[in-house]
Amino acid sequence: RDDVAKFTVPTLVIHGDSDNNVPFPPSGKRSAEMIPGARLHVVAGGPHGINTSHADEFNRVLLEFLGSL
16 A cells, blocks of 8 residues: 555554464565565564464563654
């Protein structure tokens, strides 16, 4: 989508590489590539719902990102 290329806010994309509902390559990877300056963190073995299945990693990455702003 062309509109995401216009984002001007700091953006963090966190995505699991084992998400069968929203596969990583066409969604998380693509989003991070399209948003200028976006940071990407891929959760190894992460399914859909990584905020609960991989809560420690998800929260650590999110807090690091927020702390960098």
